[in-house]
Amino acid sequence: MQGMLGRNQRIGAIALVGVMGGLLCASAPRAEVIEEIAAKVNDDIITRTDLQQAEQEMLADLYRSHTGKELDDRVKTAKAGLLLALIDRKIMLHRAQRLFDMDKMGENLLASFREDRKIKSDDELKRMLEQENITIEDLKKKLIEWTAPDQVIGYEVRDRVSVGDKEVEAYYAEHPEQFELAAVVTLREIVLLAGPGAKDARRAEADRIRERAAAPGADFEGIVREVSEAGTKASGGLISDIKRGELVSQIDEAAFALPLGQVSPVIETANGLHIIKVETRTATRQRPLEEVRKDLRERIYRERFEQTYNDFLKRARKEAEIWVSPRYQNRIPPGALEP
DSSP: OGGGTOOOOOOOHHHHHHHHHHHHHHHSOOOSSOOOEEEEETTEEEEHHHHHHHHHHHHHHHHHHOOHHHHHHHHHHHHHHHHHHHHHHHHHHHHHHHHSOHHHHHHHHHHHHHHHTTOOSHHHHHHHHHTTTOOHHHHHHHHHHHHHHHHHHHHHTGGGOOOOHHHHHHHHHHOGGGGEEOOEEEEEEEEEEOOTTTHHHHHHHHHHHHHHHHSTTOOHHHHHHHHOOSGGGGGTTEEEEEETTSSOHHHHHHHTTSOTTOBOOOEEETTEEEEEEEEEEEOOEEOOHHHHHHHHHHHHHHHHHHHHHHHHHHHHHHHSOEEEOGGGGGGSOTTTTOO
16 A cells, blocks of 8 residues: 555665656756746746656656557646646645755665665765766755655655555445456357348257257267357357356346256347357355455555545645746646636
């Protein structure tokens, strides 16, 4: 559960790459022009350059992880919410400054960074950062920016959400349908194809095949391979793990009523004449509580966490002074910053 947003302060390899990449972007010299402001959070600004750099980092990450339509959908969604995400991050940083000792947090994060990179001293770290035109303070600031928002969420949301055994048991008792395993059948079929008006002409043939298949010791699978006209012929007519309702109604009814090993009467459907033999069938059953307890607890936790997080975020936005430039207001989802 704690892994949903990550409680651990240690900076992993992927995050370190992101931190260094962000610092490299931040260290590039800007043109001597007045920077366009996209938004303000309290007295802190988000510039057009900030937004562009965040978009570049976001796109690079998505292109590493996704392709095709999924990539297109994720890029569209991420772009639509990017400015709001930057605003929320500023809000979280400001709250972190009120909640935590930021100097101590920075020192702890810097120590974790050095340990992960196996850097033995501050002098060695300085030499490494000087090659990228970055100071230790720049690095510390970036590490805080990456980590502090999650610390706020941990304090304001994650640590306040819990799910007890009684709640799990109550949910299980109130929603039995969610834990029901459907009946499943495996059968073999013989099919004689016949469209409208042609079934009567093949009825006698189907009856003879059915009588042969139902005879003691008959090789049903062999007869399938000999006479069946369905695509399942090559597999001996086998249809596995079918749930109730997945077959046409006439065959579905027979499959879940016919005794195991018994050959059905000839069954007429829109496509032809069918003869089936049920090989295995499991009845509908309820999964026991102990089988689902862990997954159910996590599901309830996720739902409760999401609701608590959304409520907190709305409250935090209302408590902050937020201004968005008219030129960038179309980058904010409708209603996200309403009073």
